Amino acid sequence: MANDKKMVEAITSMEEDFAQWYTDIVKKAELVEYSGVRGCVILRPSGYAIWENIQKELDARFKATDVENVYMPMFIPESLLNKEKDHVEGFAPEVAWVTHGGSEALQERLCVRPTSETLFCDLYSKIVESYRDLPKLYNQWCSVVRWEKTTRPFLRSLEFLWQEGHTAHATAAEAEERTQQMLNVYADFCEEILAIPMIKGRKTDKEKFAGAHATYTIEALMHDGKALQSGTSHNFGDGFAHAFDITYTDKENKLQHVHQTSWGMSTRIIGAIIMVHGDNSGLVLPPRIAPCQVMIVPIQQKKEGVLDKAFEIKSVLSNFRVKVDDSDKSPGWKFSEQEMRGIPMRIEIGPKDIEAGQAVLVRRDTGEKTIVALSDISAAVDTMLVQIQQDMLEKARAHRDSHSYETTDYETFKETVANKPGFVKAMWCGDLACEEKIKEDTGASSRCMPFEQEALSNTCVCCGKQAKALVYWGKSY
Amino acid sequence: MANDKKMVEAITSMEEDFAQWYTDIVKKAELVEYSGVRGCVILRPSGYAIWENIQKELDARFKATDVENVYMPMFIPESLLNKEKDHVEGFAPEVAWVTHGGSEALQERLCVRPTSETLFCDLYSKIVESYRDLPKLYNQWCSVVRWEKTTRPFLRSLEFLWQEGHTAHATAAEAEERTQQMLNVYADFCEEILAIPMIKGRKTDKEKFAGAHATYTIEALMHDGKALQSGTSHNFGDGFAHAFDITYTDKENKLQHVHQTSWGMSTRIIGAIIMVHGDNSGLVLPPRIAPCQVMIVPIQQKKEGVLDKAFEIKSVLSNFRVKVDDSDKSPGWKFSEQEMRGIPMRIEIGPKDIEAGQAVLVRRDTGEKTIVALSDISAAVDTMLVQIQQDMLEKARAHRDSHSYETTDYETFKETVANKPGFVKAMWCGDLACEEKIKEDTGASSRCMPFEQEALSNTCVCCGKQAKALVYWGKSY
Numbered sequence: 012m013a014n015d016k017k018m019v020e021a022i023t024s025m026e027e028d029f030a031q032w033y034t035d036i037v038k039k040a041e042l043v044e045y046s047g048v049r050g051c052v053i054l055r056p057s058g059y060a061i062w063e064n065i066q067k068e069l070d071a072r073f074k075a076t077d078v079e080n081v082y083m084p085m086f087i088p089e090s091l092l093n094k095e096k097d098h099v100e101g102f103a104p105e106v107a108w109v110t111h112g113g114s115e116a117l118q119e120r121l122c123v124r125p126t127s128e129t130l131f132c133d134l135y136s137k138i139v140e141s142y143r144d145l146p147k148l149y150n151q152w153c154s155v156v157r158w159e160k161t162t163r164p165f166l167r168s169l170e171f172l173w174q175e176g177h178t179a180h181a182t183a184a185e186a187e188e189r190t191q192q193m194l195n196v197y198a199d200f201c202e203e204i205l206a207i208p209m210i211k212g213r214k215t216d217k218e219k220f221a222g223a224h225a226t227y228t229i230e231a232l233m234h235d236g237k238a239l240q241s242g243t244s245h246n247f248g249d250g251f252a253h254a255f256d257i258t259y260t261d262k263e264n265k266l267q268h269v270h271q272t273s274w275g276m277s278t279r280i281i282g283a284i285i286m287v288h289g290d291n292s293g294l295v296l297p298p299r300i301a302p303c304q305v306m307i308v309p310i311q312q313k314k315e316g317v318l319d320k321a322f323e324i325k326s327v328l329s330n331f332r333v334k335v336d337d338s339d340k341s342p343g344w345k346f347s348e349q350e351m352r353g354i355p356m357r358i359e360i361g362p363k364d365i366e367a368g369q370a371v372l373v374r375r376d377t378g379e380k381t382i383v384a385l386s387d388i389s390a391a392v393d394t395m396l397v398q399i400q401q402d403m404l405e406k407a408r409a410h411r412d413s414h415s416y417e418t419t420d421y422e423t424f425k426e427t428v429a430n431k432p433g434f435v436k437a438m439w440c441g442d443l444a445c446e447e448k449i450k451e452d453t454g455a456s457s458r459c460m461p462f463e464q465e466a467l468s469n470t471c472v473c474c475g476k477q478a479k480a481l482v483y484w485g486k487s488y
Numbered sequence: 489m490a491n492d493k494k495m496v497e498a499i500t501s502m503e504e505d506f507a508q509w510y511t512d513i514v515k516k517a518e519l520v521e522y523s524g525v526r527g528c529v530i531l532r533p534s535g536y537a538i539w540e541n542i543q544k545e546l547d548a549r550f551k552a553t554d555v556e557n558v559y560m561p562m563f564i565p566e567s568l569l570n571k572e573k574d575h576v577e578g579f580a581p582e583v584a585w586v587t588h589g590g591s592e593a594l595q596e597r598l599c600v601r602p603t604s605e606t607l608f609c610d611l612y613s614k615i616v617e618s619y620r621d622l623p624k625l626y627n628q629w630c631s632v633v634r635w636e637k638t639t640r641p642f643l644r645s646l647e648f649l650w651q652e653g654h655t656a657h658a659t660a661a662e663a664e665e666r667t668q669q670m671l672n673v674y675a676d677f678c679e680e681i682l683a684i685p686m687i688k689g690r691k692t693d694k695e696k697f698a699g700a701h702a703t704y705t706i707e708a709l710m711h712d713g714k715a716l717q718s719g720t721s722h723n724f725g726d727g728f729a730h731a732f733d734i735t736y737t738d739k740e741n742k743l744q745h746v747h748q749t750s751w752g753m754s755t756r757i758i759g760a761i762i763m764v765h766g767d768n769s770g771l772v773l774p775p776r777i778a779p780c781q782v783m784i785v786p787i788q789q790k791k792e793g794v795l796d797k798a799f800e801i802k803s804v805l806s807n808f809r810v811k812v813d814d815s816d817k818s819p820g821w822k823f824s825e826q827e828m829r830g831i832p833m834r835i836e837i838g839p840k841d842i843e844a845g846q847a848v849l850v851r852r853d854t855g856e857k858t859i860v861a862l863s864d865i866s867a868a869v870d871t872m873l874v875q876i877q878q879d880m881l882e883k884a885r886a887h888r889d890s891h892s893y894e895t896t897d898y899e900t901f902k903e904t905v906a907n908k909p910g911f912v913k914a915m916w917c918g919d920l921a922c923e924e925k926i927k928e929d930t931g932a933s934s935r936c937m938p939f940e941q942e943a944l945s946n947t948c949v950c951c952g953k954q955a956k957a958l959v960y961w962g963k964s965y
Contacts, residue, residue: 044611047568048598051561053611056626059558081536084528084647085562085600085631086584091524104590107563109600111585112635112646121525123562123586123600134521134530149533153631154562158589169589170561338620 022351024291029235036285037164040294040352050162050169054278057352060302061281062172066152068204068300069174069276072196078148078176083130085153086121091129095254098128101221105158107169123156128222128247128273131177132255139269142181142261146189150176165282166239166488173277179257179269183248186270190246193274194227197242205280206297206404207231207287208411209241210434210483212459217446220273224248230458230483232411233286236432238458238485241283244274282488287407288376294353295376297403298396305333305392306349310342310361320365324358327389331396350375355399356392376403415483419468424484428453434485438478440471449473449484458483499828501768506712513762514641517771517829527639527646531755534829537779538758539649543629545681545777546651546753549673555625555653560607562630563598568606572731575605578698582635584646600633605699605724605750608654609732616746619658619738623666627653642759643716643965650754656734656746660725663747667723670751671704674719682757683774683881684708684764685888686718687911687960689936694923697750701725707935707960709888710763713909715935715962718760721751759965764884765853771830772853774880775873782810782869783826787819787838797842801835804866808873827852832876833869853880892960896945901961905930911962915955917948926950926961935960 022035037043042058054062070080086109093099106122124130135147156170165171176193180186198209209229219226223245231241252258252268261267288295298304305328309321321335336345342359349357359371370388372381376399383391414433418424427435435455439445449472450456460480471478499512514520519535531539547557563586570576583599601607612624629651639645653670657663675686686706696703700722708718728734729745738744765772775781782805786798798812813822819836826834836848847865849858853876860868891910895901904912912932916922926949927933937957948955 044614046561046607047565047610048561048563051563053561053607054559056556056558060556062559063557079533079537080540081533082531082539082631082649084523084525084530085633086525086528086647088524106590107586107598108588109584110587113581113583121584130523130530133524137521154559156562170563172559 022291022293025234025289032289032291033282033285034164036289036294036351042281042285042294043164048169050159052164052168054172057302058281061284061296061300062278064300064302065204065276065280066174069196069200070152072200073150073174073176076148076192076196078150078178081149081151082153083124083127083134083151085124087124087127087129089120089122091133092122094129094132095222095251098222098251102126102157107156107158124153125155125157126273126275127151127153127155127175128177128251129255131273132251132257132271135179135269135271136255136257139179139257139259142259145179145181145259145269146185147179148176148189149178150174163282163488165278165285167279171277171279173275176272176274178272179252180271181259181261181267181269183270186246186248186272190225190227190244190272190274193272194229194242194244197244197274197276198229201229201231201241201280201283202404204297204299205284206299206400206407207241207283208404208408210459210461212461212483214243214459215439215443215446215457215482217443218457220245222247222250224250228459230434230485231283231287232414232434232485233283233488234289234410235286236414236486238434238483238487239279239283239286240458240487241280242274242276245272247271247273288403289353292347293351295403296353296355298355298400301353301355302332303334303352303354304331304396305356305358306345306354307333307335307358307360308342308345308349309335309337310359310364312337314362316365317360317362321360324360324370324385324388328392330389331392356395358388358392374399376406417467418472419470421472424449424472425453428455428484428486432486434458434483436465436467436481436483437472438466438468438470439480439482440474440476441479442471442474442476445471445473453484455484455486458485458487499768499770502711502766509766509768510759510762511641513766513771513828519758519771520641525646527636529641529645531649534779535758538761538773538777539755541777541779542681542753542757543651546673546677547629549677550627550651550653553625553669553673555627558626558628559630560601560604560611560628562601564601564604564606566597566599568610569599571606571609572699572728575699575728579603579634584633584635601630602632602634603750603752604628604630604632604652605654605728606732608750609728609734609748612656612746612748613732613734616656616734616736619736622656622658622736622746623662624656625653625666626655627651640759640965642755642762644756648754648756650752652752653750655749656729657748658736658738658744658746660747663723663725663749667702667704667721667749667751670749671706671719671721674721674751674753675706678706678708678718678757678760679881681774681776682761683776683877683884684718684760685881685885687936687938689938689960691720691936692916692923692934692959694920695934697722699724699727701727705936707911707962708760708764709891709911709962710760710965711766711887712763713891713963715911715960715964716756716760716763717935717964718757719751719753722749724748724750765880766830769824770828772880773830773832775832775877778830778832779809780811780829780831781808781873782833782835783822783831784810784812784835784837785819785822785826786812786814787836787841789814791839793842794837794839798837801837801847801862801865805869807866808869833872835865835869851876853883894944895949896947898949901926901949902930905932905961905963909963911935911960913942913944913958913960914949915944915947916957916959917951917953918956919948919951919953922948922950930961931963932961933964935962935964
């Protein structure tokens with residue numbers, strides 16, 4: 012019995028309504044389902060499997076730099092949250108408060124962690140004594156809660172999954188080195204695994220993390236020309252160490268404060284995958300992150316030998332993540348579903364193919380079809396998946412580069428932000444006033460001061476005074 | 489400079505004070521640190537790494553049975569929690585309530601999940617339509633919160649890490665099969681990986697899960713003769729399906745309710761590892777779960793060639809999880825630390841060993857020393873780790889069997905519970921009254937009605953009426 016009842020429904024085109032296109036994909040590719048709590052989504056198997064692959068890749072990269080995983084409580088006593096002034100000002104307005112346990116009112120209310128700097132600082136103040144205890148390179152995988160007013164799946168939710176690394180070092184130089192090292196881990200991961208090129212840079216003081224000395228960021232450009240902050244790494248200097256009294260005795264037996272960092276990447280990056288690579292047929296996943304890399308679709312599967320051959324091909328491709336769609340749906344339905352779900356490659360195999368000793372390989376990213384001999388299929392799939400991964404990165408890079416603009420005067424700047432979605436590069440004097448004026452006039456915020464600085468001119472694009480840095484500006488998620 | 493300042497401190501002996509011995513180990517093996525919130529502990533790297541290995545093993549076993557991972561929100565609206573009567577009565581008294589988001593009071597308060605049946609039911613009611621959508625075999629790894637009055641690390645905490653599987657099936661038979669299948673997954677995992685033998689059985693109605701039709705359990709015996717419930721698997725029948733209106737159309741196009749299961753294992757099992765295998769020198773980890781399996785301790789490490797040889801051995805042992813302790817502590821200190829941390833094997837290598845082309849292998853579980861030729865070391869380590877794993881299981885089984893008693897009259901029963909820590913097997917009539925009387929008279933609760941039933945007599949050990957089942961009784965954690 013054919014199951015053509017609920018055919019894959021068409022999604023809104025991205026040209027028509029990008030926001031609706033995004034929402035359609037997260038729902039119809041079955042990445043998320045809405046829950047009964049505002050702003051909290053359910054990660055369904057197809058969505059969570061992407062996160063599992065992200066975790067696996069990132070976790071291995073962290074451990075290769077000697078990071079150890081721990082788990083901290085989800086509750087932070089109000090008095091502990093209040094210990095570092097800038098930090099509490101940044102987070103207190105958006106935390107969820109637990110006031111009752113069972114039927115009893117708590118003496119001190121507890122916030123559900125919005126981030127765990129205060130807990131790690133409290134731990135380090137207890138377990139760090141000597142220079143021999145340093146560095147501490149801890150990370151945890153968990154969920155955090157921020158009481159956001161407006162929410163969108165992956166991009167901004169009340170609760171989201173992430174990892175947060177927290178390190179303590181003997182010297183400022185070591186902390187700075189770790190801050191940059193982890194930003195590079197994120198950027199390399201995004202390029203190599205997610206096929207998303209990143210701009211690496213430093214946040215302005217206005218945009219930096221609450222309590223940080225410096226915040227570094229990786230910024231990606233979405234298909235609609237908006238920027239997405241994709242991962243951050245913070246150097247706290249010894250500010251938290253003073254607030255939490257985290258000290259160690261150095262080799263000369265003198266008491267010193269530690270220097271700290273923290274760094275995080277969240278399920279938000281799944282939003283970036285969707286908005287960088289997706290198209291009007293649905294999700295497009297880079298092969299290296301795709302939970303299923305190849306979907307084998309049998310044609311005329313009831314004919315003798317077709318399903319057997321499909322499963323035979325699957326077993327030949329045991330080096331890859333492969334499934335056979337042997338459901339009772341039509342091939343056309345299966346094609347649409349595989350496309351909607353963003354599976355990087357499809358193999359079509361029917362009676363005629365079997366007779367000819369071949370199969371049809373179809374690329375999800377380009378739609379290109381290639382006929383290959385069954386005897387060569389493993390090598391052909393390998394080559395094609397590598398090619399898809401590479402082409403997706405190059406396509407994303409080309410899109411970003413062709414949507415990055417340089418401006419040196421304010422009129423052109425404003426016109427560019429208004430009419431050309433993308434990054435706008437322009438010089439800045441370093442004053443908060445200009446940053447705020449630009450935001451007010453154009454809606455663009457400073458994304459970062461890129462590590463690769465250029466001098467487009469000597470003067471601030473806004474006020475005309477002496478320029479201090481090149482800044483990437485843009486509208487953002 | 490030697491670091492003998494903080495020598496490994498002795499722990500309380502288990503004969504003197506078992507509870508203090510336990511607390512000493514969790515603290516001195518650096519498994520946990522206490523946090524600022526009552527009943528919430530921090531899992532330090534040595535503790536969390538055990539959990540990571542548990543996750544990896546269990547997750548692979550779940551996936552081999554077609555289970556898919558998802559992530560549900562941590563908040564449950566009060567109205568959703570209230571939907572199934574027995575369930576809410578079981579959990580409402582011990583949940584944490586979020587009443588404020590930022591500075592605003594919530595219209596409906598949210599509980600922090602104590603378990604997620606209600607969320608999974610809500611999801612299934614939305615996404616299950618046809619028999620083609622079944623079964624749903626979902627699991628999530630997360631933390632849950634239960635507002636316990638008294639807490640102990642791993643055994644009972646306000647927040648703990650676990651996995652919770654939730655499945656929906658077309659038939660009652662399928663649900664029953666899945667319930668038993670997952671109990672077997674847990675029992676096999678505990679025996680094969682944790683070297684802990686389990687009694688498998690069914691909970692009495694008094695002890696079953698709130699809202700369940702039947703609860704199956706695995707019960708282990710700790711070194712002090714107390715039982716620990718180590719994992720449970722519940723068959724919900726169609727009770728939740730009726731409360732949450734989870735229906736599907738069957739092949740005859742008739743509307744049916746689904747049948748559901750849930751099953752969970754938590755960080756509590758780490759408490760079992762400690763209390764089954766630990767000794768008065770500290771933790772003893774079975775090789776298959778140990779984050780570090782072999783610690784190489786160089787003797788006279790400043791002598792030329794010693795450290796080189798230690799690292800050479802490490803690289804020869806690349807199939808195992810091996811570390812070299814090249815810190816500036818004394819060998820004696822390193823031995824004590826390796827023992828406290830429960831690392832299954834130590835390799836001692838010094839100038840004389842190198843000259844003789846040999847090394848000394850020391851088993852953590854027995855203390856036995858074996859001299860092996862360096863040319864054979866990889867095979868010798870392999871054989872010894874397998875032997876340790878096997879011996880630890882047999883030792884735990886022998887301890888359990890020698891602490892399991894059979895009684896047929898109530899005087900002997902009471903005397904046994906009072907004087908012989910362990911399991912007491914006795915017949916039961918099936919009445920709650922007898923179960924409650926036994927608990928009141930002796931402090932022992934029913935652990936389970938084992939799947940392997942025997943008839944010790946025809947009458948209930950308590951009331952003398954017709955017996956319905958053999959029950960394992962015992963004091964428990």
